Amino acid sequence: xxxxxxxxxxxxxxxxxxxxxxxxxxxxxxxxxxxxxxxxxxxxxxxxxxxxxxxxxxxxxxxxxxxxxxxxxxxxxxxxxxxxxxxxxxxxxxxxxxxxxxxxxxxxxxxxxxxxxxxxxxxxxxxxxxxxxxxxxxxxxxxxxxxxxxxxxxxxxxxxxxxxxxxxxxxxxxxxxxxxxxxxxxxxxxxxxxxxxxxxxxxxxxxxxxxxxxxxxxxxxxxxxxxxxxxxxxxxxxxxxxxxxxxxxxxxxxxxxxxxxxxxxxxxxxxxxxxxxxxxxxxxxxxxxxxxxxxxxxxxxxxxxxxxxxxxxxxxxxxxxxxx
Amino acid sequence: xxxxxxxxxxxxxxxxxxxxxxxxxxxxxxxxxxxxxxxxxxxxxxxxxxxxxxxxxxxxxxxxxxxxxxxxxxxxxxxxxxxxxxxxxxxxxxxxxxxxxxxxxxxxxxxxxxxxxxxxxxxxxxxxxxxxxxxxxxxxxxxxxxxxxxxxxxxxxxxxxxxxxxxxxxxxxxxxxxxxxxxxxxxxxxxxxxxxxxxxxxxxxxxxxxxxxxxxxxxxxxxxxxxxxxxxxxxxxxxxxxxxxxxxxxxxxxxxxxxxxxxxxxxxxxxxxxxxxxxxx
Amino acid sequence: xxxxxxxxxxxxxxxxxxxxxxxxxxxxxxxxxxxxxxxxxxxxxxxxxxxxxxxxxxxxxxxxxxxxxxxxxxxxxxxxxxxxxxxxxxxxxxxxxxxxxxxxxxxxxxxxxxxxxxxxxxxxxxxxxxxxxxxxxxxxxxxxxxxxxxxxxxxxxxxxxxxxxxxxxxxxxxxxxxxxxxxxxxxxxxxxxxxxxxxxxxxxxxxxxxxxxxxxxxxxxxxxxxxxxxxxxxxxxxxxxxxxxxxxxxxxxxxxxxxxxxxxxxx
Numbered sequence: 001x002x003x004x005x006x007x008x009x010x011x012x013x014x015x016x017x018x019x020x021x022x023x024x025x026x027x028x029x030x031x032x033x034x035x036x037x038x039x040x041x042x043x044x045x046x047x048x049x050x051x052x053x054x055x056x057x058x059x060x061x062x063x064x065x066x067x068x069x070x071x072x073x074x075x076x077x078x079x080x081x082x083x084x085x086x087x088x089x090x091x092x093x094x095x096x097x098x099x100x101x102x103x104x105x106x107x108x109x110x111x112x113x114x115x116x117x118x119x120x121x122x123x124x125x126x127x128x129x130x131x132x133x134x135x136x137x138x139x140x141x142x143x144x145x146x147x148x149x150x151x152x153x154x155x156x157x158x159x160x161x162x163x164x165x166x167x168x169x170x171x172x173x174x175x176x177x178x179x180x181x182x183x184x185x186x187x188x189x190x191x192x193x194x195x196x197x198x199x200x201x202x203x204x205x206x207x208x209x210x211x212x213x214x215x216x217x218x219x220x221x222x223x224x225x226x227x228x229x230x231x232x233x234x235x236x237x238x239x240x241x242x243x244x245x246x247x248x249x250x251x252x253x254x255x256x257x258x259x260x261x262x263x264x265x266x267x268x269x270x271x272x273x274x275x276x277x278x279x280x281x282x283x284x285x286x287x288x289x290x291x292x293x294x295x296x297x298x299x300x301x302x303x304x305x306x307x308x309x310x311x312x313x314x315x316x317x318x319x320x321x322x323x324x
Numbered sequence: 325x326x327x328x329x330x331x332x333x334x335x336x337x338x339x340x341x342x343x344x345x346x347x348x349x350x351x352x353x354x355x356x357x358x359x360x361x362x363x364x365x366x367x368x369x370x371x372x373x374x375x376x377x378x379x380x381x382x383x384x385x386x387x388x389x390x391x392x393x394x395x396x397x398x399x400x401x402x403x404x405x406x407x408x409x410x411x412x413x414x415x416x417x418x419x420x421x422x423x424x425x426x427x428x429x430x431x432x433x434x435x436x437x438x439x440x441x442x443x444x445x446x447x448x449x450x451x452x453x454x455x456x457x458x459x460x461x462x463x464x465x466x467x468x469x470x471x472x473x474x475x476x477x478x479x480x481x482x483x484x485x486x487x488x489x490x491x492x493x494x495x496x497x498x499x500x501x502x503x504x505x506x507x508x509x510x511x512x513x514x515x516x517x518x519x520x521x522x523x524x525x526x527x528x529x530x531x532x533x534x535x536x537x538x539x540x541x542x543x544x545x546x547x548x549x550x551x552x553x554x555x556x557x558x559x560x561x562x563x564x565x566x567x568x569x570x571x572x573x574x575x576x577x578x579x580x581x582x583x584x585x586x587x588x589x590x591x592x593x594x595x596x597x598x599x600x601x602x603x604x605x
Numbered sequence: 606x607x608x609x610x611x612x613x614x615x616x617x618x619x620x621x622x623x624x625x626x627x628x629x630x631x632x633x634x635x636x637x638x639x640x641x642x643x644x645x646x647x648x649x650x651x652x653x654x655x656x657x658x659x660x661x662x663x664x665x666x667x668x669x670x671x672x673x674x675x676x677x678x679x680x681x682x683x684x685x686x687x688x689x690x691x692x693x694x695x696x697x698x699x700x701x702x703x704x705x706x707x708x709x710x711x712x713x714x715x716x717x718x719x720x721x722x723x724x725x726x727x728x729x730x731x732x733x734x735x736x737x738x739x740x741x742x743x744x745x746x747x748x749x750x751x752x753x754x755x756x757x758x759x760x761x762x763x764x765x766x767x768x769x770x771x772x773x774x775x776x777x778x779x780x781x782x783x784x785x786x787x788x789x790x791x792x793x794x795x796x797x798x799x800x801x802x803x804x805x806x807x808x809x810x811x812x813x814x815x816x817x818x819x820x821x822x823x824x825x826x827x828x829x830x831x832x833x834x835x836x837x838x839x840x841x842x843x844x845x846x847x848x849x850x851x852x853x854x855x856x857x858x859x860x861x862x863x864x865x866x867x868x869x870x871x872x
Contacts, residue, residue: 015443138589143584144536146543223709225711227695228723229727242714258448265450295455299446299451302446
């Protein structure tokens with residue numbers, strides 16, 4: 001098991017390396033060398049300009065530049081953001097936790113809801129509850145997350161004013177409010193974005209989990225469980241679910257890259273100041289170092305999340321492998 | 325074998341409905357210039373016809389630039405579905421080619437392709453495309469097809485590689501090789517037909533993935549540029565008026581959702597038809 | 606005359622009828638009875654419907670199969686009983702042991718817990734007491750080092766040990782009737798004899814009725830005083846086993862007896 005864990009970590013590192021290299025190539029070989037151009041902009045203080053130029057070795061040949069850049073990256077230096085007047089690393093350090101919060105909450109809620117839906121569908125297989133929930137989950141996967149976000153923002157947010165439509169609330173005014181109120185305010189602002197993303201997660205999880213559960217329900221030990229006089233819910237939850245949940249976690253891991261992509265759009269629509277919104281603001285301002293750092297880190301987030309879910313799936317489902 | 329699959333599919337009600345929706349969308353897209361009641365870029369009355377709610381003259385209403393929304397949706401179908409179909413064909417073809425190459429040639433080629441797939445599949449496709457678009461500037465729809473299509477070959481490659489490897493072990497291939505058939509012949513006449521059903525599933529799933537991708541890109545201004553209509557940028561044009569002009573949201577969302585949903589249902593029914601047994605799902 | 610423990614009257618089981626296809630009969634009117642403490646064998650070739658019979662009695666037929674007729678167990682009408690009533694009887698008064706022990710056990714649950722679950726399904730609230738009862742029962746069915754083995758997973762036990770686990774599960778609440786569906790056909794020959802002996806001993810010890818379903822007359826002959834022969838969905842003979850061995854009437858019964866005659870003769 002440790003061997004597989006190490007293999008996974010190496011794989012994750014390899015992905016990050018590939019992404020980082022691709023980012024470098026885009027930065028330095030795109031038409032017009034945007035990285036250099038960004039530094040030559042008017043609002044960059046000359047001292048900063050000189051410092052970053054030296055650090056990134058713009059006068060050096062490409063090979064040397066790559067090495068220096070990789071070294072800088074390893075040290076956590078991601079360049080200077082002209083649009084925000086701060087080091088990119090600082091901007092990202094603020095934004096990343098908010099994206100992690102959004103994606104994390106959505107994953108947990110969505111997974112729980114999805115499994116719950118699938119359980120109900122299995123209990124009432126082929127009856128109206130199954131069909132109704134099946135139609136709902138189909139809608140959940142057919143309507144793209146950003147469109148659901150748009151609808152939610154338009155109706156629940158703007159029209160009916162149930163939730164705020166933008167931002168993260170007064171969290172920035174540290175110390176201005178009591179902690180408890182700030183947390184509630186944060187949650188209120190988190191509700192719609194995380195809710196929409198959770199809906200997407202729940203729909204996918206429910207569809208996969210239903211298939212897995214129905215497959216397991218055909219096994220002989222389910223018949224044994226019924227022969228003991230167990231009620232149908234007990235049979236499904238205590239016997240079918242533990243055997244059916246492992247593959248679903250693994251599949252969720254596979255869907256993570258596209259979920260992170262969805263989260264990025266949702267942040268933009270709701271104005272949630274995480275990596276996604278940072279990315280879009282940077283796009284508008286043509287702030288290339290920030291653009292590419294945002295892409296890099298969002299990808300890293302997806303890779304890390306996937307590694308975690310793979311490890312969890314492995315933990316939940318190893319005994320199957322040991323059987324002959 | 326493929327004939328049985330086809331028959332089962334034909335009898336499947338879900339598949340028929342999904343195919344119907346997709347066919348309608350395709351027809352609407354193809355014949356848009358003739359079906360659309362108005363020119364989608366025409367602004368006959370910039371003041372008086374702004375944001376008119378759905379009526380007999382304008383069944384889908386008008387947008388903030390007083391253009392007829394129905395016509396824009398129809399022409400938008402042309403662009404959105406055109407880009408989607410193009411990207412889908414590109415990604416499936418590319419994926420099949422690379423997967424087949426990896427399976428048939430094996431060795432280091434397989435190692436490279438498989439390694440590449442394993443690594444790239446962890447990257448969010450949206451972000452990759454955004455990064456590329458951001459770096460190279462805004463693109464014509466053809467470039468969009470290339471970028472979106474070029475980024476989506478991974479799952480198809482995996483599927484084709486697995487299927488090919490499975491079939492390569494089978495007796496009929498060994499027999500063909502014993503009879504002196506060239507590798508190319510085996511691939512073309514035996515293996516490709518064998519994976520055709522799976523490719524159809526992959527194509528449907530690819531379509532379901534690409535339509536929202538293009539819509540998202542156009543919605544944030546990185547995809548199809550106005551005044552050329554796409555389902556995504558119809559939403560973009562209406563951003564400031566979404567709360568009052570519901571027709572600017574509902575119709576593009578419906579268009580995207582119906583096509584994506586149909587593609588997903590199609591993929592699912594195809595899978596069932598291929599499996600053959602009467603699955604109680 | 607004492608009322609029979611189990612009375613099956615004109616039991617019919619049909620398959621299919623879905624999508625306009627004609628329903629296929631599996632059991633075409635089976636009638637027989639089991640007295641308290643009696644040992645009855647159900648002998649039939651594969652396809653005779655014997656497993657469907659066992660499942661029908663417990664109400665565990667798959668959804669594609671439907672049962673009609675009358676089944677009386679301890680005065681309860683089983684086929685028309687409510688779900689709750691049937692569940693209450695399963696395991697407590699009427700138990701079943703299945704054919705393939707590996708697939709009949711949940712691969713992710715320790716065997717002791719699976720046995721204990723029988724008690725908990727019928728009202729035992731104390732988890733520890735249920736587990737102790739389970740370990741005790743596992744010991745009584747001859748599982749070596751029961752207190753250790755109870756914490757193992759099914760794939761860590763041998764075929765014979767797994768079958769003992771299933772027996773422990775079925776007998777935990779001291780049912781009046783145990784149905785055994787091919788309890789030994791998945792086991793090695795040497796282990797088969799042990800399990801049959803165990804079954805026999807437990808039945809005698811508890812005065813429990815036993816309905817043993819098998820295609821192997823040798824198996825039935827060692828444990829059952831009476832034998833019902835099932836052929837093509839119908840009962841063709843219902844006689845004391847001894848009589849069947851020496852003078853079978855129905856040609857099918859004759860064939861089944863002939864198949865084992867040398868072995869049985871020497872027993």
